Amino acid sequence: MRDKTPKTDKPIAVWSEKEFLNTDQLDALVVILRGRGCYWSSKSGCLMCGYSNDTTSGITEDDLQAQFTSAMEKYKGEGYVKIYTSGSFFDNREMTDDTREKILVMAGDGGKNHVLVESRPEFITANIIDRALEHVSSLEVAIGLETANDDIRKKCVNKGFTFANFERAATILKEKGVKVRTYILLKPPYLTERQAIEDAVESAIKADALSDTISFNPINVQRWTMVEGMWKKGLYRPPWLWSLAEVLKRSVEATDSRIVSSPSGGGSRRGVHNCKKCNKQFLEAIDRFYVTQDPSQLEFSCTCKAEWLDTLDFQEMMGTTGDVSKLLDIWE
Amino acid sequence: MLEVKLRDATIRSGTYTGDGWKLPIPNILFPESHRMDAPGYAGGILKESDGKDGLQMEIGGTSISLPAYSGVPNGYDPKGCELPNFTIKDKIAVIRASITDEEMIGLREKADIFILEGAAELYQNPFRFVEIMLRIREGIGYQGILYLPGVAMPHNIGVLLYLGADLLDATRVVFLTRKKMFLTSDGTVPNEDIDEGECACRGCDLDASANDRLREHNFLALQTELQQVRGKIAKRGLRQFIEYRAKTSPDLVAMLRLMDKRYPDFEEKRFPVIGPEFQATTRLSLERPDVKRFRERMLTRYWKPSDPDILLILPCSARKPYSKSKSHQKFREVIGNSRVGHRVHELIITSPLGLVPRDLELTYPAQHYDIPVTGHWYEDEKKMINVLLKEYLAINKYDHIIIHFGDDEIFGDQEYLDGAISTAGERPTDAQSLVNLQDALDNIPLLDSKPDWKKRTLEEVTNMARFQWGEDATDIFHGCNVKGRYPILKIRKGNKQLAMVSEASGFLIPTLDLAELMVEKDLYTVKMHDFDLIGNLFAVGVEEADPRIRIGDEICIIDQDGLLRAAGTAKMNADEMVQSTKGEAVRVRHKAKV
Numbered sequence: 001m002r003d004k005t006p007k008t009d010k011p012i013a014v015w016s017e018k019e020f021l022n023t024d025q026l027d028a029l030v031v032i033l034r035g036r037g038c039y040w041s042s043k044s045g046c047l048m049c050g051y052s053n054d055t056t057s058g059i060t061e062d063d064l065q066a067q068f069t070s071a072m073e074k075y076k077g078e079g080y081v082k083i084y085t086s087g088s089f090f091d092n093r094e095m096t097d098d099t100r101e102k103i104l105v106m107a108g109d110g111g112k113n114h115v116l117v118e119s120r121p122e123f124i125t126a127n128i129i130d131r132a133l134e135h136v137s138s139l140e141v142a143i144g145l146e147t148a149n150d151d152i153r154k155k156c157v158n159k160g161f162t163f164a165n166f167e168r169a170a171t172i173l174k175e176k177g178v179k180v181r182t183y184i185l186l187k188p189p190y191l192t193e194r195q196a197i198e199d200a201v202e203s204a205i206k207a208d209a210l211s212d213t214i215s216f217n218p219i220n221v222q223r224w225t226m227v228e229g230m231w232k233k234g235l236y237r238p239p240w241l242w243s244l245a246e247v248l249k250r251s252v253e254a255t256d257s258r259i260v261s262s263p264s265g266g267g268s269r270r271g272v273h274n275c276k277k278c279n280k281q282f283l284e285a286i287d288r289f290y291v292t293q294d295p296s297q298l299e300f301s302c303t304c305k306a307e308w309l310d311t312l313d314f315q316e317m318m319g320t321t322g323d324v325s326k327l328l329d330i331w332e
Numbered sequence: 333m334l335e336v337k338l339r340d341a342t343i344r345s346g347t348y349t350g351d352g353w354k355l356p357i358p359n360i361l362f363p364e365s366h367r368m369d370a371p372g373y374a375g376g377i378l379k380e381s382d383g384k385d386g387l388q389m390e391i392g393g394t395s396i397s398l399p400a401y402s403g404v405p406n407g408y409d410p411k412g413c414e415l416p417n418f419t420i421k422d423k424i425a426v427i428r429a430s431i432t433d434e435e436m437i438g439l440r441e442k443a444d445i446f447i448l449e450g451a452a453e454l455y456q457n458p459f460r461f462v463e464i465m466l467r468i469r470e471g472i473g474y475q476g477i478l479y480l481p482g483v484a485m486p487h488n489i490g491v492l493l494y495l496g497a498d499l500l501d502a503t504r505v506v507f508l509t510r511k512k513m514f515l516t517s518d519g520t521v522p523n524e525d526i527d528e529g530e531c532a533c534r535g536c537d538l539d540a541s542a543n544d545r546l547r548e549h550n551f552l553a554l555q556t557e558l559q560q561v562r563g564k565i566a567k568r569g570l571r572q573f574i575e576y577r578a579k580t581s582p583d584l585v586a587m588l589r590l591m592d593k594r595y596p597d598f599e600e601k602r603f604p605v606i607g608p609e610f611q612a613t614t615r616l617s618l619e620r621p622d623v624k625r626f627r628e629r630m631l632t633r634y635w636k637p638s639d640p641d642i643l644l645i646l647p648c649s650a651r652k653p654y655s656k657s658k659s660h661q662k663f664r665e666v667i668g669n670s671r672v673g674h675r676v677h678e679l680i681i682t683s684p685l686g687l688v689p690r691d692l693e694l695t696y697p698a699q700h701y702d703i704p705v706t707g708h709w710y711e712d713e714k715k716m717i718n719v720l721l722k723e724y725l726a727i728n729k730y731d732h733i734i735i736h737f738g739d740d741e742i743f744g745d746q747e748y749l750d751g752a753i754s755t756a757g758e759r760p761t762d763a764q765s766l767v768n769l770q771d772a773l774d775n776i777p778l779l780d781s782k783p784d785w786k787k788r789t790l791e792e793v794t795n796m797a798r799f800q801w802g803e804d805a806t807d808i809f810h811g812c813n814v815k816g817r818y819p820i821l822k823i824r825k826g827n828k829q830l831a832m833v834s835e836a837s838g839f840l841i842p843t844l845d846l847a848e849l850m851v852e853k854d855l856y857t858v859k860m861h862d863f864d865l866i867g868n869l870f871a872v873g874v875e876e877a878d879p880r881i882r883i884g885d886e887i888c889i890i891d892q893d894g895l896l897r898a899a900g901t902a903k904m905n906a907d908e909m910v911q912s913t914k915g916e917a918v919r920v921r922h923k924a925k926v
Contacts, residue, residue, distance in 0.1 A: 155410045190403035235405040313365035318503040319481030321403040
């Protein structure tokens, strides 16, 4: 039988992927650390977030350092290192200054690498960023803004911070010459497909001035989340790939930021999906768009488009934000 | 404001008058977008608002904007975020299933149209759906229009309206069309299973894309069903129709059965006490609210005539009233020729009514139902009949019981029938069976008693009155006499006529003299506000009403001083006439001189 006890001295995952820095394409090392978890997740929690499944409360500082050391064994001089903790890199509850510095030193590799970390805005202070910049010459901080609309962020995400909090943090980053990667959630619960598209595009436009990259995260239904409970009952459907393409096209036209998306679970029932016929080619096109930023790459035709258009036009009239197909209750 | 014109079963029709627009109910709103026009026959159109957010209804050229939906499914309220159970805008409220009874009562004055958000989600679970629907229907009151978005299909319209909806839409049909489903009043089937030529509607004949052709067929099926239900409201055949339609889907049968079994009061309050003939051809007919009401009243409002000591159990007949049938005429001939004939009380055993004593054979629905007669009985029917008969015999005592029925197996080995004599073979009307009946009657020892037909007839008429108005009506008829030849009967007290029997319904139609006596007993009275009653009484003029009053009841109108002002027929039940501000509450038959 497989040992289900997580190894505390090994990261959850490490891989290499294509990425962009300014206009240059390069490889990036991605490290997912098994951390202690996001404080917000244990305090209240975002409706769609299942990352606490990947965290373990008893993780020690030594564990974290060992995890990162282990991850760097796969490092091949990528030039770009992304570090995710399923929480906030700058939260002292998740790691001490000492651990943070050690990780940054390893990741920065003597100023060779651009380093990306993720944090909620409340932990981003001038002080902590200054200290980080002592160890890393090129830093990027990703913030899960999710939406620029405070009402939607409160009601549909339960994120626990406001757009003003994001602005404050992003301004500090900008002033320090740190790049800002803004995550925008595509289709939080309680929104129709149409409302989700509008919210994502409006958010991109509002966040543009404070962002270098805007990355759209279409919801991936994660285990043990409220969204999963709704999804199982047909009360939530992850967004259509058509919607993601629409958001990317409109955002790239309307903003100066780099517009990207790396949907997790794309093409599956739990992730952003269309129909079996076109999921694959769509996802490939979104990957290509990541590189080219060319909206014409997202032009498609498939028979499922009419159903998506009907959803945009008539879902709200149906009085539900749920999965219309499932609610029809037909034997398929 | 809503004016209801017609009612049948739990369904009503009428017209809502808004600010410069009128919407007949029941009705269906058809969706429209820049990609799709609503059909020309649409009673109303749903579209996006001209502004950025929200939806609007378009009724006869007038645009009415609708309050926004919360987007939150029932049971999944956002954390740490106060979410109201309703939002209201210009007399239109969007309500969520979590709305409380108090909130709904508070909304009655503020909103006319209530939109149930997430109806399509709730519809997934018949238990929850029925529970929520009936609670909301009661909560928002009779004046409220209930709109269920996203649920209507041709085969479920009837049941949805029966559950209390007034307004539906065609959005679900649009999506089902996109899923290539072919819709009829029988249900939903994949379009690929439909061969060309199976449908002759003009939608299927349309020269258009496959999707547009199918959508037009489906829209027409939806609209046709709506119009059919509307027609049935006027003709009063809805319960039967709903039973047929419910059988197209297990969920619909479940909904109707749950309603019948768990919420009988909701239905009983709304069902008229008299009505036209109906077919009782499904097992659901056993639970018809007016049939259940008859069975209930048999045990609570009926006493056997005092003299007869011989109970004769008979089968029903296809012809109604039973006494007009050939079979019953044969039975009655045997009884009439017997020396104990005057001591016989006939009790007809039938489904779905259970027991019908001869003296109630005119009373609705005893002469208004039709059933398949095969000699085979469902266990439900057997059980229902035995439970009723046992309880009946516990209340009403006889010295002798003769079962002349034919299908004796339905009684099984019931102890409560020990000592009963069975006289019929397989065919109760054949010569041998009739001889057996005659012998059984002849074998009953003679008593030193004389028939008192006057007393018997008065007791029978009193039974009809008691059935109609309850036990308190009994005393009124002491000392009355009955004139006329059955079934044309008149009840007199001294030189005053109190009532005549309606041959069609078995109901007593009171004169003002009877109405006076009813007012003394506080029987079925409606108290009007202080004004001069001219013509019929409208709901706006009703102050109080006896909660027992149902549609079709014969009632009395009293004024502020408690004096009789008129007698007439209720057009609404008590709750509706008290709550409503529009529509005829009582059709006046006799007006009192003041």
